Amino acid sequence: MRDTFLPFARPSVDEDAIADIADSVRSGWLAMGPKTLKFEQTFAEYTGAPYALAVNSATAGLHCALMALGVGPGDEVITTPMTFASTANTIIFTGAKPVFADIDRNTRDITPESIENAVTKRTKAIVPVHFAGLPCDMDAIEEIAERHGLAIVEDAAHALGASYKGRKIGAPRGKRRAAVFSFHPTKNITTGEGGMICTGDEEMAEKISALRQNGMSKGAWNRYGEKGDAGYDILMPGLKYTMTDIQAAIGNSQMKRLAEFNARRAGIVRRYMTELADVRGLILPRRAPWEYVHSWHIFTPLIDVAELGFSRAEFMARMKRLNIGTALHYQALHLFPCYERLTGAKRGSLPEAEYVSERIVSLPLFPAMTDADVSDVIKAVREVCSR
Structure with missing residues (x-):
């Protein structure tokens, strides 16, 4: 740790x-x-x-x-x-x-x-x-x-x-x-x-x-x-x-420093994509079929709860116990009562958003991360998902 x-x-x-x-x-x-x-x-x-x-x-x-x-x-x-x-x-x-x-x-x-x-x-x-x-x-x-x-x-x-x-x-x-x-x-x-x-x-x-x-x-x-x-x-x-x-x-x-910042973000993501590719219960982001350059503001894999046998909240808690911060981007808005009242959208009406909302988590991603920091995140994810 x-x-x-x-x-x-x-x-x-x-x-x-x-x-x-x-x-x-x-x-x-x-x-x-x-x-x-x-x-x-x-x-x-x-x-x-x-x-x-x-x-x-x-x-x-x-x-x-x-x-x-x-x-x-x-x-x-x-x-x-x-x-x-x-x-x-x-x-x-x-x-x-x-x-x-x-x-x-x-x-x-x-x-x-x-x-x-x-x-x-x-x-x-x-x-x-x-x-x-x-x-x-x-x-x-x-x-x-x-x-x-x-x-x-x-x-x-x-x-x-x-x-x-x-x-x-x-x-x-x-x-x-x-x-x-x-x-x-x-x-x-x-x-x-x-x-x-x-x-x-x-x-x-x-x-x-x-x-x-x-x-x-x-x-x-x-x-x-x-x-x-x-x-x-x-x-x-x-x-x-x-x-x-x-x-x-x-x-x-x-x-x-924007170009430098974004290049560092992309480099960290390349390590995540390579070194977390075989982790059980982790669904990594996938490429879109059109031509684009990604700015990698956040890195958001999905947690396969059924495969892991524990919740996303438990995944985040275990990462925190290993001194690794995570975040949640986002809970689908129509699942909040205030937006359900205002829009009429209900649970079940947007199945893809609900699928992602129930599983998504953000791993650390910022330019000042050292290579050792990235290694610590990767080690922590592998340890948490192997338990």
């Missing part, structure tokens, strides 16, 4: 980021300002998106994107139940109804067939989630959206650095389209908390820019800076969803 506890995830923040945070504090400018603008420009260049708009969380980003598309009461938005609560919550807080479509148990991604089956005359948008960093089958989803006149907001919280058929997630895909990223401390890069909305739709970008700052035509940096103009207009009711320069200072440093 390890002497110290290995967490499921841990961020890597460099000294240059800490120095840049201190610079923001000393400058007296803490809110959204020049460092946020720099972060947006760097992110846009990286993804190929004409517009990248920083917000204080991916939840805020999803909410802004849906509001900018005019999603509201009476509308339906199709998404997956295998996601964090914020995906559904942002739909609900526009006044629309989330409609859950089923997934593929191998990729954990929403399937085009289940989306097609969920479309009604009230459907306004689709929110596919690139689960764990594996891009959904976007060509098929785009075809459905075009045929039915639907918007698409990609929940790309897991997918920074991922690509689909040679194009990065976040690159523009036409009108009424956006992709939203997360910078939570567990993600591929972090800003502490934060998010980014990428789009190629100029009108949508302009609406989001206002929505994230209380509907104002200009942010504080444009009003209070040395060359700013104090005048402004309120274009629409909005929310306070802006990123701060303190967050952006971390993000600017993190973007310099």
Whole structure:
């Protein structure tokens, strides 16, 4: 057993980021300002998106994107139940109804067939989630959206650095389209908390820019800076969803190391896939049939309870006793009573999501893991599954 506890995830923040945070504090400018603008420009260049708009969380980003598309009461938005609560919550807080479509148990991604089956005359948008960093089958989803006149907001919280058929997630895909990223401390890069909305739709970008700052035509940096103009207009009711320069200072440093971070994540996964391939009771993630690059935000095997003879909860408890942290991503949303009441989806209605939800577990995966850490995880899994 390890002497110290290995967490499921841990961020890597460099000294240059800490120095840049201190610079923001000393400058007296803490809110959204020049460092946020720099972060947006760097992110846009990286993804190929004409517009990248920083917000204080991916939840805020999803909410802004849906509001900018005019999603509201009476509308339906199709998404997956295998996601964090914020995906559904942002739909609900526009006044629309989330409609859950089923997934593929191998990729954990929403399937085009289940989306097609969920479309009604009230459907306004689709929110596919690139689960764990594996891009959904976007060509098929785009075809459905075009045929039915639907918007698409990609929940790309897991997918920074991922690509689909040679194009990065976040690159523009036409009108009424956006992709939203997360910078939570567990993600591929972090800003502490934060998010980014990428789009190629100029009108949508302009609406989001206002929505994230209380509907104002200009942010504080444009009003209070040395060359700013104090005048402004309120274009629409909005929310306070802006990123701060303190967050952006971390993000600017993190973007310099994104390729390194993702390469390390992929290397750890290669070891997991090779050295855990013969473990009894462990079902490893499988490849999707389309062309893609995986960003490996999380590594999520399934626990075959029948084969092992004990529960997933017991697997996680035994790993913890060996000083290895694990996590649960996710419990299918329609199995929570509040979402069952709001959506009408019940146990048995989404069998693939339920199959995965009952078995999934996340093993440690973060760039600062040493080779010895990875070996410890592999040894612990093999020991737990052999008992």
